[in-house]
Amino acid sequence: MALRSEVNADVPVAAAGEFAPLRLGATAATGSTGSTGAGPATLSVWPPVVLAPMAGVTNPPFRALCRRQGAGLYVAEMLHARGLCEQNARTLKLTAFGRDEAVRSIQVFGCEPQEMHDAARYLATEVGVHHIDINMGCPVRKVTARGGGSALPARPELMAKVMAAVVKGAGGDTADAVPVTVKIRLGLDDDRTTWPDALAAAQGEGLAWIAVHARTAAALYSGSARWDAIAQVKERATIPVLGNGDLWEAWDALRMMRQTGCDGVVIGRGCLGRPWLFAELAAVFDGREPADPPRLEQVLAILREHGALLVDFFGERKGVLELRKWCAWYTKGFDGSARVREALQRIETLAGMDEWLAQLDGSQAFPAGALRVSRAKRGGSQDQVSLPPGWLAAEECEGVESCESAAG
Numbered sequence: 001m002a003l004r005s006e007v008n009a010d011v012p013v014a015a016a017g018e019f020a021p022l023r024l025g026a027t028a029a030t031g032s033t034g035s036t037g038a039g040p041a042t043l044s045v046w047p048p049v050v051l052a053p054m055a056g057v058t059n060p061p062f063r064a065l066c067r068r069q070g071a072g073l074y075v076a077e078m079l080h081a082r083g084l085c086e087q088n089a090r091t092l093k094l095t096a097f098g099r100d101e102a103v104r105s106i107q108v109f110g111c112e113p114q115e116m117h118d119a120a121r122y123l124a125t126e127v128g129v130h131h132i133d134i135n136m137g138c139p140v141r142k143v144t145a146r147g148g149g150s151a152l153p154a155r156p157e158l159m160a161k162v163m164a165a166v167v168k169g170a171g172g173d174t175a176d177a178v179p180v181t182v183k184i185r186l187g188l189d190d191d192r193t194t195w196p197d198a199l200a201a202a203q204g205e206g207l208a209w210i211a212v213h214a215r216t217a218a219a220l221y222s223g224s225a226r227w228d229a230i231a232q233v234k235e236r237a238t239i240p241v242l243g244n245g246d247l248w249e250a251w252d253a254l255r256m257m258r259q260t261g262c263d264g265v266v267i268g269r270g271c272l273g274r275p276w277l278f279a280e281l282a283a284v285f286d287g288r289e290p291a292d293p294p295r296l297e298q299v300l301a302i303l304r305e306h307g308a309l310l311v312d313f314f315g316e317r318k319g320v321l322e323l324r325k326w327c328a329w330y331t332k333g334f335d336g337s338a339r340v341r342e343a344l345q346r347i348e349t350l351a352g353m354d355e356w357l358a359q360l361d362g363s364q365a366f367p368a369g370a371l372r373v374s375r376a377k378r379g380g381s382q383d384q385v386s387l388p389p390g391w392l393a394a395e396e397c398e399g400v401e402s403c404e405s406a407a408g
């Protein structure tokens with residue numbers, strides 16, 4: 001039996017027919033995420049596994065490494081709608097997709113319906129994406145303070161307008177419309193739950209699914225994700241529900257789907273420095289025992305390749321800067337890694353990284369203790385979710401439009 005932690009000791013692999021592929025698009029599958037060549041207009045995602053959009057993470061190099069491991073849907077990082085509308089060079093760079101990336105999936109955030117419409121239209125027509133996800137879950141101050149991310153579901157009318165605008169920009173009800181989904185948190189905080197409004201709006205505006213990170217914005221990444229809340233969303237939903245939060249091992253995905261009844265899973269921190277998690281997920285959903293995770297020498301080979309891909313994509317300087325955090329994530333928990341971690345955070349070149357990696361004993365097996373540790377975003381909660389002034393009162397005014405200017 002492959003390495004697994006105590007909590008998953010008795011979890012069986014999926015039985016034949018136990019889970020169904022995720023459907024994305026107007027009709028049942030005409031293409032699949034395992035396929036190559038020109039991307040399909042409608043998609044069947046099997047296994048029902050989605051790489052979470054992660055800013056600074058799910059760029060073309062990392063997606064390439066993940067895709068190689070197994071099928072699934074691999075979402076690019078979130079882009080600001082305004083950056084797309086204004087053709088900001090840094091934003092446009094992140095709309096790049098690999099030549100072999102048959103399915104182009106991306107996330108957008110913003111709170112101005114017209115901007116979101118134009119951004120979606122640009123993504124659908126100019127970039128040629130096959131899936132657009134709307135970010136309505138980001139808890140970060142610089143996003144929520146401008147009304148984006150998890151601030152938006154607290155304004156149900158505006159949220160519905162934004163969803164409708166993105167759907168329209170993505171092609172509306174035309175035959176080749178790009179499917180639109182949304183990713184949310186449970187609410188602003190424990191007293192201000194927003195998922196019921198978000199679900200109603202998503203269903204009302206024709207979104208293809210709703211993905212739920214089962215924490216509030218105030219909770220950030222603290223505590224455990226509330227899988228029970230995913231079950232509540234699923235109970236009420238008429239569209240597919242994807243569960244997200246604390247999926248560290250492939251077995252966790254099976255447990256979440258069995259416990260909550262959700263239709264698919266979204267994998268975030270669990271794959272940081274562990275792209276082979278997608279091979280393990282593919283195995284357990286196909287009813288097979290996964291292979292053991294790689295030994296350190298194999299992990300370092302992936303890290304070196306990741307470094308080369310980052311340098312290729314971003315150029316030497318930015319590529320190596322981006323690589324620093326990955327050095328810590330890939331080596332987490334291995335003997336001797338703590339000693340070299342600080343030096344790896346200062347590397348200037350790929351050769352410099354190699355010198356430090358050479359000090360590690362590559363024959364080590366993957367440490368069981370590193371299976372369930374967060375490689376990013378540890379730490380506490382936030383007392384207040386930052387919102388634009390007057391944000392929550394705005395829809396109590398006569399019309400949403402008039403309030404937008406009041407909200408600033």
Ligand SMILES: Cc1cc2nc3c(=O)[nH]c(=O)nc-3n(C[C@H](O)[C@H](O)[C@H](O)COP(=O)(O)O)c2cc1C
Nearest residue numbers: 052053054055078213245246247267268269376377
């Ligand atoms: C480094 C990092 C960047 C993230 N960026 C985004 C983002 O751009 N859009 C988004 O919807 N969520 C973002 N998230 C949240 C994840 O998509 C996911 O919801 C969260 O990590 C919980 O899932 P997990 O427990 O599997 O990590 C980010 C998370 C991390 C760790």
